[in-house]
Amino acid sequence: xxRPAIVLVHGTRFARGQWQPQLPALAADFPVTAVDLPxxxxxxxxxxxxxxxxxxxxxxxxxxxxxxxxxxxxxxxGYVSLHVARRxxxxxxxxxxxxxxxxxxxxxTVPYRLFASLVARLxxxxxxxxxxxxxxxxxxxxxxxxxxxxxxxxxxxPVAWRDIMGRFDASSLAAVRxxxxxxxxxxxxxxxxxxxxxxxxxxGTRIELVPGAGHLANFDNPAAVTDAVxxxxxxxSPAR
Numbered sequence: 681x682x683r684p685a686i687v688l689v690h691g692t693r694f695a696r697g698q699w700q701p702q703l704p705a706l707a708a709d710f711p712v713t714a715v716d717l718p719x720x721x722x723x724x725x726x727x728x729x730x731x732x733x734x735x736x737x738x739x740x741x742x743x744x745x746x747x748x749x750x751x752x753x754x755x756x757x758g759y760v761s762l763h764v765a766r767r768x769x770x771x772x773x774x775x776x777x778x779x780x781x782x783x784x785x786x787x788x789t790v791p792y793r794l795f796a797s798l799v800a801r802l803x804x805x806x807x808x809x810x811x812x813x814x815x816x817x818x819x820x821x822x823x824x825x826x827x828x829x830x831x832x833x834x835x836x837x838p839v840a841w842r843d844i845m846g847r848f849d850a851s852s853l854a855a856v857r858x859x860x861x862x863x864x865x866x867x868x869x870x871x872x873x874x875x876x877x878x879x880x881x882x883x884g885t886r887i888e889l890v891p892g893a894g895h896l897a898n899f900d901n902p903a904a905v906t907d908a909v910x911x912x913x914x915x916x917s918p919a920r
Contacts, residue, residue, distance in 0.1 A: 684773040684916050685746035686909065687737055688714040691755030691779065691896075692840070693811075693833050695721025697826030698754070701902035702909065710913055711746045717760060719836030728840045730847075731767065733760045738768040748773035748858070750913050754898065755779045755871065759844045765856040772858040774916045776909060779895050781862050781875040783849035804834045819899050850874060850881035860885040861912045865893030865900060 686706055690698040696714035706712045715736050719728040726732075737760065741749040750773050753761030758780020765772055811832055815824040833840075853860060860882055864872035866889040879885040888908050893900035 682917055683710050683746075684913055685711040685713075685741065685744040685749040686913060687740045687744070687749050687751050688712070689737055689751060689753040689757030689761055690714065690717065690720065691757050693720075693837050694827055695830035695833070697721070697828075697830040699898065700826035701823050701898055702906045705906045706910060706913075709910060710750075711744045713740050713744060715740045717757070717840075719840065720833040721830045724831070724833060724836075728836045728843065730760065730763055730843050734763040734767045737761065737764045738771050741768075741771045750774040750776065750909075750916060752776040752909055753778065753780060755895065756840060756844065759784065759848050762848055762852045762856070765858070766852075769857050772856070774859045774861070774912060775856055776861045776863050776912060777853075777878070778863045778897060778905075779865065779868055779871040781864060781878040782871050782873050783877075784844050785846050785849050802834075804832075807834050808832055815899075823899050823902060850877040853878045853885065854881040856882055859912075859916065861908070862887045863890065863897070863905065863908050864888075865890045865895060865897035867892070867894040868897065871895055 688699040688702065690696055695716045699714040703712060703714060716723045717733045717736060718726040737751060748771050751761045751764055758777045761775055761777065765775060812828055815828060862875050862879055862885060864875055875887050879887050890897040890901050890904045898905040
């Protein structure tokens, strides 16, 4: 196998269906899969645990049976992917961090702790209706139908966010052995705010911005995200 497998890791409240816009296109060139993290999608009944989340990604890499994989993590999934690099470094051929290059330490975490607390108090049915309406208003069905069908892990959001707070900063990237691409929406001002610090922590790390995209870059500009992941994966392939 001269092309790395790709494992896609979803963000906060979503599940594997988030990668609906990317999976078919990437599958034409690479072994590829998307996972559900604990408490999300098909694993909605499973309690959140960061170590378990990283191990699920590791299991997906092994199941593809194609050697070390390129792991692509968005938002929450990006921090999980950094944890994969800690727990299972030999399984990574490369790492793409999307919307996950801001430290989860310090005063910036205060608004997220407050938001997580608010989400825990709101009825899940109401949050689901709001999210469905928002996604349908902003994006075409071929981009978000699978996400809507998966449902939302609002019950997991508070505990998952609390779990990653205080755990990740630029030094987390310094320990990653594999090549790294930081891929952020150009309008994602908050979650790309630490991208240069993260990149400096690991020499050779490249930053790419997705034109016109915000935090949900793979929804805002699906083709550009797919292209960036494909190009990076090809760079990891052995020369022929």
